[in-house]
Amino acid sequence: MRILHLSKFYRPDPGGLEHVVEQLAEGAAARGNQVRVIAATGSGWIRDPKRRITEPPRGNVVVVRIPTYGVRWSQPIAPGYLPAARWPADVAHVHHPHPLADLSTVLAVRAPYVVTQHSDIRRQLLAKPFYWPLVRHVLHYSAAIVVPTEAHVRACPEIHGYEKKIRVIPFGVDLRRFTPRVHPDRPATFPDGDAPVALFVGRLVGYKGLGVLLDAVRGTSLRVVIVGDGPERAALEARIASEGLAGQVRLAGSVSDEELPAYYQAADYFVLPSLTAAEMFGIVLLEAMALEKPVITTALETGVREVNRAGETGLEVPVGDAAALRVAMERLAGDAALRQRFGGAGRRRVEERFTLERMIEGHLALYDEVRRR
Helix, strand or coil, rough: CCCEEEECCCCCCCCCCHHHHHHHHHHHCCCCCEEEEEEECCCCCCCCCCCCCEEEECCEEEEEEEEEEEEECCCCCCCHHHHHCCCCCCEEEEEECCCCHHHHHHCCCCEEEEECCCCCCCCCCCHHHHHHHHHHHHHCCCCCCEEHHHHHHCCCCCHHCCHHHHHCCCCCCCCHHHHHHCCCCCCCCCCCCCCEEEEEEECCCCHHHHHHHHHHHHCCCCCCCEEEECCCCHHHHHHHCHHHHHHEEEEEEECCCCCCCHHHCCCCCCCEECCCCCCCCHHHHHHHCCCCCCEEEECCCCCCHHHHCECCCCEEEEECCCHHHHHHHHHHHHHHHHHHHHHHHHCCCCCCCCHHHHHHHHHHHHHHHHHCC
């Protein structure tokens, strides 16, 4: 089967969507399918408007990176995207929101296609009236709309009215990569001593709630390691320095895929203090839970709530409530037995519902069904 993924960006560019596309592409290729990914050149690439980058195939995956003239409202300006999408696929997979991919399904793609609704348009509201007719056209003519949780159906008004074609296929994590070790290595950026350490992993952007996390830590003995990079880094560094938090909060920066499991393993619990519905799922939660770490999340009406079952795999606090977050962190930091109970339940939940194998096989079965119609 020839599978075409239309993605905004692709790894090594950071982001949950990019991670999912990579997992689906490589998983399908490992099972003997031909896979092509079309993506714009992102933050990790030289933007050369004269040159399209077709990377050497990795197995059965070919990645075509389209030169980008810039990014507006989080969307790449890459005119070469449409011609590249004219690959003779058996099925195409559009990853929303992505106007270039939508336009490609209308003007370039000749295969049946499915859409994964990662999230609705949230930041580009001024442009939405112009983009909205195209979105509805693409959803209307799609063979299926995929979401990773039931909460996405409720939290994504854009797909309302198309419930009959919605399929829930949960995202997954590679349990072989995220397997607890008896004697894990401790990254150098972790603080010394035996006191419990919380971990955050993600892009350093406003909606992740890292300002609230610093508010929660200030004036306590709580310790946190923050993994990731992004536009909020300078502001976080300034706050940590001015508020005397350097002994409690460590910014580890970007971490390689090979190193990342060791950070989860070295932590005692995981914190995701997100503030808005831009946090639709949180794959980092699955990674932490797979390594038997209890998690703390906020009460967003998104898929985050379906991943972390409050009181079973971790704790939940009100959105933006630093005092409640502080209480939850102090509770986990002070109770090793509770951490162990939540952590074990989290690993079992991932094994039962959120494995990489289930995710890949679910999508391949859908692709096969779509191309046979």
